Amino acid sequence: MTDAKPANAAPRLIPFMYHLVVNTTRLPLLLRGQRVVALGRELIPATGRLVIAGGNHTSNMDPFIIAQTLPEGRRVQFMAKKELFKGPVGWIISGGGSFPVDRKKNDLGAIRNALRVLQAEGTLGIFPEGTRGGQELQGGTALLALKGKAPITPVWLNLKGRTWIVRFGEPIQPTGSVRELTERLDAAFDALDAQS
Template identity: 85%
Template sequence: MSQPPAPGAAAPRLIPFMYELVVAGTRLPLLVRGQRIVAHGLDLIPASGRLVIAGGNHTTNMDPFIIAQVLPKGRRVQFMAKKELFKGPIGWLISGGGSFPVDRSKNDLGAIRGALRVLQAEGTLGIFPEGRRGGQELQGGTALLALKGKAPIVPVMLSLKGRTWTARFGAPIAPAGSVKELTERLGAAFEELGT
């Protein structure tokens, strides 16, 4: 876990055309349902440089796509996602869009290295610190990746009321202190955004 990625190792592949195709394609379910997205705090997201986008609540399969749809132009987020999603044509599509698999049943060193490579390439890593949909407790992995990758964390909370999705982004949290301290600061930011 403490070993950084090998110098020159490539970040998980992101094909810009595929990324845009995935983002555009996931607008369709929203249109069919008559839903829209409202985003707050987009001005808090740094325009460039390595960044972790951390979702404070993960309740639907649409959550990563909602975040991707509202990010400022030039910010393409690469999500760490459960390995079960990477089977068949859907897996090919989301892989081309930059997402990469994680085996949640173990400490997946390959996924950790992939996440650090995204950050070392000055990319945007997307992660849900609870580790799964409907999780109740923040895990320390997000803080660990931010500290090792020297990347600020931008927290985001999602909600759906009626036909309106709301994405609330918070101010970047500097990658400083211990894993526990950074996880606690992230949790406090989620609480503030959720009120």
Template identity: 40%
Template sequence: MGLYEVCAGIFIPIISIFYKIEVIGKERVPMDEPLIFASNHKNNLDPMLIGSFMPRKVSYMAKKELFNNKIVGSFLKNINVFPVDRSKTDISTIKTALKILKSNGALGIFPEGSRMKQEKLGKAKAGTSMLAIRGKARVCPVSIITTYKLFTKITIYIDEPISFESYYGQKLNSKEYEMLSQHALDIVGENIKKYGD
């Protein structure tokens, strides 16, 4: 058992003390192909929830500053987190993400790009669909439905994977990538409205 599994094994019982967790749609997750989990993002717990409650190991990117401390950086790498420079287009991060997908791994991505504190979802950035198309990966829209008030319910709703296969090999511009990413985010938003209390 690796550090990833150990951390998930510690996190799940602890988070379950403070919230009632319901996961819907685990059976929809493909287990042996490149996959992107695309989720809304309003709390720092979001990546830990997806990383712990999905039926697959999930790799995430995090701001490079977190890796400045060698101990923290080593820990993050051992739980499938890799650095990204948010100030510019980071080619090395894209290469790492594509390498994970091309080895049939799973990525966790927030299409909005960062945390959104307001109730309304933000606009999707190009990265989700760009990685899905270049990495030939399907995208699972994941809706985290909660207020994050203590002792309330957290519903994690996993929808059917989306394929962008018809766009493989095409040269798309950033607006077109954004439009495709927005499609996944719109599904996330629809399920928040549908299944939210």
């Protein structure tokens, strides 16, 4: 008997590892005296495929903070830069369901993995800028949402004093062209930023 996953399966998410990663990443926040407040969680659909799109990626903690604020039963699998998947850290975040992407090329393997997460009725986490630091939105998030027939829930993170404010927006339905959907996502991020 083999434990190999089928070639067309979504990246494996081990629930124990997922919860270990999410709960362990609370520690650095506690040590810094920081807390996390989630606004708009009720806007997140309880079930079904979903893309969680982070509008501003400023910290290595962003994916973990988003994961901490999702409703019970909603586990997010992030597409993350391949450099994070080396050594023990890579094994841990892989066990948590995340998967690598080579940002220097059109990584078809990562795109397939993202679509498999959605086809399995999972939650895909992605930062549409493609990196930290306020870049222009890339069209990949819209493309994945359209191909995967998944709504996009925009999320905006803001650190005010010692409080992380995680603000979720209304889900955006996957309709129109990649460009149109990217523009709607960008407008949703602007609206969330204005509320921060």
